[in-house]
Amino acid sequence: MSCLNAQVVISKEYQLKAAFVYNLARMVEWPEEAFKATDNELLICLLGEDNFGDTFDDIRHKQVRGHPIQVHYYDTLPDEEVFSHCHLLFIQRSESEHLVNHLSQLSPHPILTVSDIELFAERGGMVNLTTRHARIRLEINRNAAQQSGLHISARLLALARLVETLE
Numbered sequence: 001m002s003c004l005n006a007q008v009v010i011s012k013e014y015q016l017k018a019a020f021v022y023n024l025a026r027m028v029e030w031p032e033e034a035f036k037a038t039d040n041e042l043l044i045c046l047l048g049e050d051n052f053g054d055t056f057d058d059i060r061h062k063q064v065r066g067h068p069i070q071v072h073y074y075d076t077l078p079d080e081e082v083f084s085h086c087h088l089l090f091i092q093r094s095e096s097e098h099l100v101n102h103l104s105q106l107s108p109h110p111i112l113t114v115s116d117i118e119l120f121a122e123r124g125g126m127v128n129l130t131t132r133h134a135r136i137r138l139e140i141n142r143n144a145a146q147q148s149g150l151h152i153s154a155r156l157l158a159l160a161r162l163v164e165t166l167e
Contacts, residue, residue, distance in 0.1 A: 011053065016136055017129050018055040021114060024127060025064045025088055027156040031149050034110045035067060037085050042067035045083065047074050047102070048092030077102055084109045091115040091125070099123060110149040121163045126150070128163075139163050 025042060035041070042064050046052060056071045063069065077083060077098075089111050091102060096117050103124045106113060113125045120128040121141040126148075128139040138160035145152050 011055075013131070013136075014052045015055045017116065018052055018059070020129055020136060020138075021056075021088065021090060022059045022062070022064075022069075024112065024114060024156070025069070027153040028088075028112050028145075029065075029151040029153075030087055030110050030112075034087060034149075038070075038087075040067055041070045042088070043070050043072060043086045045072045045074060045086035045089045046092065047077055047089060047095055049075075049094035051092055052090075077105065080105065083111070086111050088112045088114060091117065091120075093117055099125075107144075107148065112145065112148075112150055119166075122166045124165050126152075127160075137161065141165060 021044060025044065044056070050073055059069055060071055072086070083089070083106070087110075089106065091099065091113060093116060095102060099117060099120070100123065103113065107124070112127065114127045114129065115125055116129045116131070117125075121139040121144070124141070124144055126141050126145045130137045130139055138156075140152060140157060140160040141163050142152060142157065143164060
């Protein structure tokens with residue numbers, strides 16, 4: 001496969017993952033107080049080396065349950081004041097070695113954590129987008145979401161493989 005073809009494949013993969021992220025946001029309920037610091041906006045934050053490019057451009061003008069969407073990119077996890085305003089945080093593969101630290105910092109906040117890092121949900125993340133047989137599958141750690149005050153719709157849970165945090 002040429003370099004150009006690899007970029008096209010990655011682009012398609014992350015276009016699909018961006019669509020999954022948007023739909024996840026539509027199927028999760030945050031506590032109302034989670035929107036006070038963001039002027040009622042739903043903030044999707046992407047952490048790490050950017051694999052999405054401009055794939056989120058199409059959803060920037062959409063809303064989820066009356067909340068306008070904003071997308072923010074971070075190379076590194078900002079201080080707690082900043083990231084605590086995120087509603088959904090996609091942790092990129094480039095952050096694998098820092099994952100345990102990131103998740104421990106995020107745990108008290110109502111932030112839906114999403115990634116495509118191997119064993120993400122088993123390591124305490126909430127939603128893992130895995131690829132099997134060229135299809136994206138969902139793994140959800142419902143306990144991690146509930147501990148952060150988030151409610152995941154039964155419809156979404158029915159589509160996913162439910163996992164628990166490994167001890």
